[in-house]
Amino acid sequence: xxxxxxxxxxxxxxxxxxxxTEPYEAGWAEEAIFFVKIxxxxxxxxxxxxxxxxxxxxxxxxxxxxALPPIGRAGVACTRVRHFGNWLRLACRVTGREASFRGSIxxxxxx
Amino acid sequence: xxxxAAAVGLSKFRPLExxxxxxxxDHGLNGWTELTGNYRQDTMAVTPGHEPFTDLRPxxxxxxxxxxxxxxxxxxxxxxxxxxxxxxxxRAEEPIRKGGFAQTLKRLTWQERGLVQFEMWFTYKPEADxxxxxEDEFRAFGVLWDLQDDRHRYFPxxxxxxxxxxxxxxxxxxxxxxxxxxxxxxGNEETSxxxxxxxxxxxxxxxxPQWFGRRSPDGSTEGFRDIPRGAQRLCYNETFDxxxxxxxxxxVDSSRREYVELQCNERTFDLRGIQPTLAPAYPRIWSLLxxxxxxxxxxxxxxxxxxxxxxxxxxxxxxxxxxx
Numbered sequence: 192x193x194x195x196x197x198x199x200x201x202x203x204x205x206x207x208x209x210x211x212t213e214p215y216e217a218g219w220a221e222e223a224i225f226f227v228k229i230x231x232x233x234x235x236x237x238x239x240x241x242x243x244x245x246x247x248x249x250x251x252x253x254x255x256x257x258a259l260p261p262i263g264r265a266g267v268a269c270t271r272v273r274h275f276g277n278w279l280r281l282a283c284r285v286t287g288r289e290a291s292f293r294g295s296i297x298x299x300x301x302x
Numbered sequence: 303x304x305x306x307a308a309a310v311g312l313s314k315f316r317p318l319e320x321x322x323x324x325x326x327x328d329h330g331l332n333g334w335t336e337l338t339g340n341y342r343q344d345t346m347a348v349t350p351g352h353e354p355f356t357d358l359r360p361x362x363x364x365x366x367x368x369x370x371x372x373x374x375x376x377x378x379x380x381x382x383x384x385x386x387x388x389x390x391x392x393r394a395e396e397p398i399r400k401g402g403f404a405q406t407l408k409r410l411t412w413q414e415r416g417l418v419q420f421e422m423w424f425t426y427k428p429e430a431d432x433x434x435x436x437e438d439e440f441r442a443f444g445v446l447w448d449l450q451d452d453r454h455r456y457f458p459x460x461x462x463x464x465x466x467x468x469x470x471x472x473x474x475x476x477x478x479x480x481x482x483x484x485x486x487x488x489g490n491e492e493t494s495x496x497x498x499x500x501x502x503x504x505x506x507x508x509x510x511p512q513w514f515g516r517r518s519p520d521g522s523t524e525g526f527r528d529i530p531r532g533a534q535r536l537c538y539n540e541t542f543d544x545x546x547x548x549x550x551x552x553x554v555d556s557s558r559r560e561y562v563e564l565q566c567n568e569r570t571f572d573l574r575g576i577q578p579t580l581a582p583a584y585p586r587i588w589s590l591l592x593x594x595x596x597x598x599x600x601x602x603x604x605x606x607x608x609x610x611x612x613x614x615x616x617x618x619x620x621x622x623x624x625x626x
């Protein structure tokens with residue numbers, strides 16, 4: 192039977208500047224989904240976008256090529272990735288005047 | 303290879319007669335989960351004051367992979383459970399900083415009062431993100447029982463205080479709160495709600511000693527006391543990516559609500575007769591048998607506790623220990 196695991200990387204967070212989720216080891220998994228659940232948005236033309244990043248060592252990171260669709264309002268967005276090696280994180284950009292997002296980020300792993 | 307690993311698996315432990323859980327992290331997280339604070343009853347939000355406890359970091363299955371050596375693996379197999387802080391810490395005399403303290407736990411209930419034992423093979427390191435082995439940047443790790451019977455909730459707990467404000471300590475401590483009020487202990491922090499769900503239930507002295515109680519620059523707290531002759535130099539290998547697995551066994555007697563002993567590698571510390579702080583029983587959590595592990599950073603450098611495998615076991619109460 193496969194393993195499945197959901198890690199809450201950010202819980203009730205406030206995101207008002209660029210950030211990356213904490214490094215997470217996922218070498219046992221074959222597939223991953225990042226869910227970004229936004230509860231509230233402030234600012235003008237606020238947008239939160241993200242890039243899945245992978246790493247050989249958990250310290251140096253490179254874009255994997257998969258992007259999170261930009262989010263501008265409350266709701267949930269996701270992005271899927273496979274063939275990522277061991278380390279995963281989501282590097283996020285926050286744009287817009289006085290932009291701020293409240294929400295949580297989940298990493299769902301299966302393998 | 304699997305069968306050899308399985309054969310060796312339990313033989314490296316000394317369980318009591320009934321094994322409640324044997325968790326080898328080559329087979330998933332086995333119900334070990336991040337501790338979270340409590341939530342409000344009227345809206346989907348965190349109880350005010352619980353913010354530091356909303357980011358105790360999710361445990362992960364780690365291959366113990368480092369920049370220079372690559373994958374270290376676990377004691378048996380590839381994966382261990384890794385508990386990782388963020389790269390942030392307050393000073394030793396300050397309250398814990400959100401994310402700089404990580405805690406995971408396993409939640410059970412008990413069938414009978416008696417001996418309760420936790421064992422694990424573990425190791426610990428700060429992150430390999432900068433020069434320096436970081437021996438003085440890793441503050442502490444600990445093991446905590448959270449038990450409740452018909453009368454009391456209490457937290458027999460031990461921690462290895464490795465460093466405080468950059469000064470190496472390397473000693474074991476056990477939890478027993480100083481005589482302080484609930485206000486002094488926790489600010490009477492709301493940690494539960496009354497049986498009728500109408501009133502907040504504040505954290506009583508002795509509850510959650512891993513973070514409540516005033517703290518001092520030397521790493522001491524109102525929640526912990528030094529174990530007599532409890533200094534121990536653990537194997538801390540010469541680089542941040544050389545990890546050696548250690549054995550820990552922590553035994554308590556829930557029939558007497560007392561500590562029994564702590565073993566780490568070749569040292570066994572006799573704790574018989576010592577009682578943790580007894581708080582009144584909390585609403586709802588009858589027969590609680592929780593076991594938690596935590597790790598705390600001393601500087602703005604991630605700190606990791608790796609756990610290869612664990613055993614939780616129980617047995618009938620032993621001979622009457624001497625009272626201290």
